[in-house]
Amino acid sequence: MSDISSDALRPVDQAPSQGETLLQIRDLKMHFPIKEAAGLGRTKKVVQAVDGVSFDLRAGGSLGLVGESGCGKSTTGRMITRLLTPTAGQILFKGKDIAQLKERELRPFRRQLQIVFQDPYSSLNPRQTVSNIISTPLRVHNLVKKGKELERVQELLERVGLNPEHHNRYPNEFSGGQRQRIGIARALAVEPEVIIADEPVSALDVSIQAQVMNLLEDLRRDLGIAFVFIAHDLGVVRHFCDNVAVMYLGKIVEQGSRDQIYNAPQHPYTQALLSAAPDLGTIRGVPPKERIRLVGDVPSPIDPPSGCRFRTRCWKAEDICATQEPLLEIKPQSGPGHTAACHFAEPKVDLTAVTA
Amino acid sequence: MSTPAPEENRKDSMAENAATPADATAAVKRGPSVATRERRQGSINPSGETPYLVVQDLTVKFPTVDGVVSAVNGLSYSVPLGRTLAIVGESGSGKSVSSMAVMGLHDRKRTRITGSISLGGDEIVGLSEHDLMKIRGDAVSMVFQDPQSSLHPLYTIGNQLVEAYRVHHHVSKDAAKKRALEMLDLVGIPNPVRRFAQYPHEFSGGMRQRAMIAMSLINDPKLVIADEPTTALDVTVQAQILDLLNNLQKEFGSAIVLITHDLGVVAEMADDVLVMYAGRCVEYGTAEDVLAHPRMPYTWGLLESIPTVSAASERLRPIKGLPPSLLNLPSGCSFNPRCPYKDRVKGERCLTELPELLPVDGAGAHTSRCHLHDKASIYEAEVAPRLG
Numbered sequence: 001m002s003d004i005s006s007d008a009l010r011p012v013d014q015a016p017s018q019g020e021t022l023l024q025i026r027d028l029k030m031h032f033p034i035k036e037a038a039g040l041g042r043t044k045k046v047v048q049a050v051d052g053v054s055f056d057l058r059a060g061g062s063l064g065l066v067g068e069s070g071c072g073k074s075t076t077g078r079m080i081t082r083l084l085t086p087t088a089g090q091i092l093f094k095g096k097d098i099a100q101l102k103e104r105e106l107r108p109f110r111r112q113l114q115i116v117f118q119d120p121y122s123s124l125n126p127r128q129t130v131s132n133i134i135s136t137p138l139r140v141h142n143l144v145k146k147g148k149e150l151e152r153v154q155e156l157l158e159r160v161g162l163n164p165e166h167h168n169r170y171p172n173e174f175s176g177g178q179r180q181r182i183g184i185a186r187a188l189a190v191e192p193e194v195i196i197a198d199e200p201v202s203a204l205d206v207s208i209q210a211q212v213m214n215l216l217e218d219l220r221r222d223l224g225i226a227f228v229f230i231a232h233d234l235g236v237v238r239h240f241c242d243n244v245a246v247m248y249l250g251k252i253v254e255q256g257s258r259d260q261i262y263n264a265p266q267h268p269y270t271q272a273l274l275s276a277a278p279d280l281g282t283i284r285g286v287p288p289k290e291r292i293r294l295v296g297d298v299p300s301p302i303d304p305p306s307g308c309r310f311r312t313r314c315w316k317a318e319d320i321c322a323t324q325e326p327l328l329e330i331k332p333q334s335g336p337g338h339t340a341a342c343h344f345a346e347p348k349v350d351l352t353a354v355t356a
Numbered sequence: 357m358s359t360p361a362p363e364e365n366r367k368d369s370m371a372e373n374a375a376t377p378a379d380a381t382a383a384v385k386r387g388p389s390v391a392t393r394e395r396r397q398g399s400i401n402p403s404g405e406t407p408y409l410v411v412q413d414l415t416v417k418f419p420t421v422d423g424v425v426s427a428v429n430g431l432s433y434s435v436p437l438g439r440t441l442a443i444v445g446e447s448g449s450g451k452s453v454s455s456m457a458v459m460g461l462h463d464r465k466r467t468r469i470t471g472s473i474s475l476g477g478d479e480i481v482g483l484s485e486h487d488l489m490k491i492r493g494d495a496v497s498m499v500f501q502d503p504q505s506s507l508h509p510l511y512t513i514g515n516q517l518v519e520a521y522r523v524h525h526h527v528s529k530d531a532a533k534k535r536a537l538e539m540l541d542l543v544g545i546p547n548p549v550r551r552f553a554q555y556p557h558e559f560s561g562g563m564r565q566r567a568m569i570a571m572s573l574i575n576d577p578k579l580v581i582a583d584e585p586t587t588a589l590d591v592t593v594q595a596q597i598l599d600l601l602n603n604l605q606k607e608f609g610s611a612i613v614l615i616t617h618d619l620g621v622v623a624e625m626a627d628d629v630l631v632m633y634a635g636r637c638v639e640y641g642t643a644e645d646v647l648a649h650p651r652m653p654y655t656w657g658l659l660e661s662i663p664t665v666s667a668a669s670e671r672l673r674p675i676k677g678l679p680p681s682l683l684n685l686p687s688g689c690s691f692n693p694r695c696p697y698k699d700r701v702k703g704e705r706c707l708t709e710l711p712e713l714l715p716v717d718g719a720g721a722h723t724s725r726c727h728l729h730d731k732a733s734i735y736e737a738e739v740a741p742r743l744g
Contacts, residue, residue, distance in 0.1 A: 068593075205679075213663070
């Protein structure tokens, strides 16, 4: 799968140096207006899908966005690739704010920011051949000379572990895992610096999931592509990401390095998420002593709770949580770069099973 | 949930004709003995308890224009009351198809089912639709994956619960309503009286699955088949639903067949585990046996491809290739095209001869389908260290 050297796609000297900050997201907001009948008139309400999200992504890094459905993680991904125009906030790509750019000015940036979608069945046009699907971005961005397209398509197919001879087939001739590889090849075609992977393996079977995960890892290592990895599976995120941001109802509630988040989470929601994840380790190792079970469902983002948005399900909630919104900040007990948005943040260990 | 029965118990009840443990061992030494055969046929359960559901040599085939799809090939298992059997496998391994056969849900015209499925001693393969209707929802019920599409959108939740109860019980609407409210309360739906009159779209995903569970348990079934009951749910809600199923099982004492692809869920829920591959059982035993001491390369492969929350693995080791087409199964062991250990079996037995489901240590109730001789040492020496 990874037998082709990286410079087949990107000359080594062009690879971004590790550590340079590529992407800075600042207070990003997305409010979708909804119309609802209310008596005779109509009310104007908004769904606060994302409400003030900030993070940085370094070149070659990988940031995991985790959270339950409706927490705004996919919306965030779509705003970064500008499939959605944010209501407010900044998306700084190499220092240039692209949040409100017009389509024309945005073109060059589209090449740098690519997205891989969750569902490989609905994200590939069933009436186009694989070759067409992958070469469209090449033509749009004028990346290859006429007549060289097929060669490049085959090179990309091989890079993602597909048979280059299959360029003439249609998506329905491939399995789910293979389709996801086609989606990845399409994203790779324009040599992006950042790939937003929106639940790239959730629709796949376990054994196939591992194949695609390894492919993404190879791409990250060989081509130095930075990833924003959106997932709800905490195991997958732990495996893939250096940094993790946990989202709840449109806000980041905790952010830190992988080890900080998984070994000593401070926000009650992160702790509950980790504790709730079904864990194979419970049978092979020592099960955790304590289980945290949240009650109820996520509240509606149309009318989120005042103060801390998690307080309605939180066992630590007190009066201050309803009146004062906790800021995402470094707590006294936390390590460098580990932030949590909670009035009563406290590290908790032993939430997952202990193995070996 | 019942704990695995002690060794003595299991051997005692293993088969009537093997009265003492000594006899049982002797029988095994004579080759495929009565006890082994019984076990293979599913009348012995890893727990040693008398099973309620016994599936023996079940095959399900679908004739299609492209040929006959063999979805299930000779599957045998059993579940006693109060225990949970998890059937694990990838999509297309036959796990859902086999349990739909237990419910009698396949289209008769398009399916060929052979073998035997018995519920508390009564055979259900070949029953008429009319007789099946009496069993469905009463003795056996099902919780589906997607509560959104398995609840009727135009009837209130209460209506659907009352109907499910009155089909099997001749009671007044008021009595049925009382029972329905009781069930809604039992599955942890707040404010049952108000919720009773609401439609499915007014429920959240987790609440809908609770309503679905209430409906499946309203007739106090002996067997509940839960087909991926939490796959569509968020992780915190999933934990709630799994806890609920566990608690209700304690209360109702029913047998549960849990179909899932998530080994984490299996580890949390199951007493027994059956791993399916290409329509066959490839490994069967207690959860501890199968997940902590697996003896089949496919199970090893599954365990190695999962990133867990409790351990940061270096690199995943996926199973190579794709599952085989059910139209045209590979000769010999169905897993051989993807198996990294097939070279260690002498001759080309893996390619030519279908391995039998045999006890891994010669006698116990933990069985696997593999030609490898030194499965235990390969696992301990090579696979276990990689799992951490």
